[in-house]
Amino acid sequence: MSSGTDAPTELHPQLAADCHVLGRVDGDLLLLQRNAAVPWFVLVPAAGAVDASLDFHELPAASRRRLCDTADRLAIFVKRHFMCDKINLAALGNVVPQFHLHVIGRRRDDACWPRPVWGHLPPGSTWSTAQLDGLVAALRAARCLE
């Protein structure tokens, strides 16, 4: 893994408000949505500045490859760790211009199945400190976090 020195120095205020910052992976930032109704991770590459409004194909090729590799490991981890039925993978960016890739574990019994999470997740569910600590340890063991 890289030293992470090329991780984004600035995070869009909306991402910071919505997510826990879990740490870095290969220089990119790994976030977790504060709403714990589903395991909803967000990858923010170093290449995506706060207001750049880049789409996936506009990121540098090295950044895209790294994101794909990380998203693959993360998807495998999420599906197994949370016993999910599906992974929802998406780069939208209509609201928050800083590039971010959603990696979301979905279960047939989750709070808004089969609808997409955006705008449909009931509020209120949160991650406890113990849950976050356990998750960080498991993510590190799965090489999804430095």
Next chain:
Amino acid sequence: MSSGTDAPTELHPQLAADCHVLGRVDGDLLLLQRNAAVPWFVLVPAAGAVDASLDFHELPAASRRRLCDTADRLAIFVKRHFMCDKINLAALGNVVPQFHLHVIGRRRDDACWPRPVWGHLPPGSTWSTAQLDGLVAALRAARCLE
């Protein structure tokens, strides 16, 4: 480009009902949502069987690489051809188990901006035969269709 002989032989009935089949690109199928409110393309890889319910990371590596390459070309084309502000890229699959990748052009003045298209697109807008013919020609010129 490949001869397309490894294109999926069977399309999920929901995809067939919702989309025009434009043709093949490098063996994968390129579909276009019948609702013309936004330019909403769908790539269906040969590797994804109708009921397989595979996630992106579970597709064969060669299929993933090919899908990424095609999605890049398609995103560039869609953004330029339809003068879009953003590309929404997503693999969800909560409803239709056959793997399919959404490549959707979004504009700040489109029918459901900034919400995601799923469940928010007003019905009724359709592509004319002339529009479809012109689009197919433009997609071929941009190497997004065989």
